[in-house]
Amino acid sequence: MARSILHIDLDAFFVAVEQARRPELRGLPVIVGGDPDGRGVVATASYEARRFGVYSGLALRTARRLAPDAIFLRGDFAEYVRVSKQFHAILANYTPLIESGGLDEAYLDLTGCESIGGTAPEAAASMRARIRAELGLAASAGIATSRLVAKVASDKAKPDGVLQVAEGTEAAFLAPLPLRALPMLGQSTEKRLAPLGISTLGQLAALADSALEGLFGNHGRVLGQRARGIDPTPIGHDVRAKSISREGTFAADVADPEHLRAVLRGFSESVGADLRRDGRRARTVSLKLRYDDFSTVSRSLTLPQPLSSNEAIFEAGTALLEKLRERDKRPARLIGIGVSNLVADAVQLSLEPAPERKQESLSAAFDRVRRKYGTRSLQTGRTAFDAATQDERSVFEKGTGLSSQMK
Numbered sequence: 001m002a003r004s005i006l007h008i009d010l011d012a013f014f015v016a017v018e019q020a021r022r023p024e025l026r027g028l029p030v031i032v033g034g035d036p037d038g039r040g041v042v043a044t045a046s047y048e049a050r051r052f053g054v055y056s057g058l059a060l061r062t063a064r065r066l067a068p069d070a071i072f073l074r075g076d077f078a079e080y081v082r083v084s085k086q087f088h089a090i091l092a093n094y095t096p097l098i099e100s101g102g103l104d105e106a107y108l109d110l111t112g113c114e115s116i117g118g119t120a121p122e123a124a125a126s127m128r129a130r131i132r133a134e135l136g137l138a139a140s141a142g143i144a145t146s147r148l149v150a151k152v153a154s155d156k157a158k159p160d161g162v163l164q165v166a167e168g169t170e171a172a173f174l175a176p177l178p179l180r181a182l183p184m185l186g187q188s189t190e191k192r193l194a195p196l197g198i199s200t201l202g203q204l205a206a207l208a209d210s211a212l213e214g215l216f217g218n219h220g221r222v223l224g225q226r227a228r229g230i231d232p233t234p235i236g237h238d239v240r241a242k243s244i245s246r247e248g249t250f251a252a253d254v255a256d257p258e259h260l261r262a263v264l265r266g267f268s269e270s271v272g273a274d275l276r277r278d279g280r281r282a283r284t285v286s287l288k289l290r291y292d293d294f295s296t297v298s299r300s301l302t303l304p305q306p307l308s309s310n311e312a313i314f315e316a317g318t319a320l321l322e323k324l325r326e327r328d329k330r331p332a333r334l335i336g337i338g339v340s341n342l343v344a345d346a347v348q349l350s351l352e353p354a355p356e357r358k359q360e361s362l363s364a365a366f367d368r369v370r371r372k373y374g375t376r377s378l379q380t381g382r383t384a385f386d387a388a389t390q391d392e393r394s395v396f397e398k399g400t401g402l403s404s405q406m407k
Helices: 013-021 060-066 077-091 120-135 147-157 170-174 187-196 201-206 209-216 218-227 257-277 310-327 355-373 392-396
Strands: 005-010 030-032 071-073 098-102 105-109 139-144 162-164 243-254 280-291 296-307 332-344 389-391
Touching (some): 005 120, 013 030, 013 077, 060 071, 077 105, 077 120, 120 162, 147 162, 147 170, 187 209, 209 218, 243 257, 243 280, 257 280, 257 310, 280 310, 296 332
Parallel strands (some): 139 162
Antiparallel strands (some): 005 139, 098 105, 243 332, 243 389
8 A cells, every 4th residue: 555645834834823813914024033133044934025035044134135124023932832732733633643843844644544534635634724723824735655755745835735746656746846855955965966967856866876876875875766756764753853952143243252151051051951851862062153254163072971961061062162262263153052973861880970970960950940940040150041142943943842953
């Protein structure tokens, strides 16, 4: 039996939530992201704003220049999370095999679930009707035999549409589309294929596996299969993030090392909280700095033992910061810290208590207090939740409570 996979995506989610609770915003160019005179980026733009060339990730100042009459909103992430939970609760009525793709999207395996919601098109129509009636939001859906093709189909169905790709037509459906239409195919891959005159998925699919392996190694064969619409990945497998990070753009460039360390401390605590909540440890800590000319540098440190405490993350990040500033003391526009090489939260027992274990216990105590009373209810003297930074996590965060840097 061919699989019946549905990908459903809420259209212009952040903006749509704002318009649902403020109907006077409907039909207007609305941009969620923050102060247009600040240094943040666009989180979501209404379709009316997109006509002016505004898109997610665009600098807010540029967005204001392109759409001077647009309405700019800072956004309400807590409200977006609340609505997202309602959205996912609706989907749970149609199949037990659901995989969240973020706050505003999900994959559903409807294979064999006809007795619950009917055929896949019927289930899609029912879901979209409930989402509109209960949440006041529009949703687009794609239906196919694989998650990859269903995702591309839902993108093509936007806004507020449904597109089904019949079994056996996957490659033909993908063939005329540009390379970037394929999920996870990025700019670097696109650049490597350009000298070969390859700009569409059909051209990529026509390449022999041996040629693709010569270009991309073991990943080449998989890339060719994906370009042909072949993706056996099941719905509901472990999709936990392979990295967790936080980064923020300062309202004004910062050169003071104490200020940088204070903000780094706040981000370290946030990363650590997510790491512990997910029941994992990290072997690698990475630091990112961006300067006023938008040049960006990053450095990583892999540790002999996996860590999970706020203090250990901060200390590793501080060591990386000091090394970078030995070479370049220019003011920073952005700072970020992340962890990767994640492993399960298991440590080798020792006869003597290690300092790290004490720090882990302290971090766990912080977590308990903050869950009950809020993030800023308890802080160390070195922590700064800097109001002068735009935390890009809150702009791009998808679903799991981790950052946009989910790889």
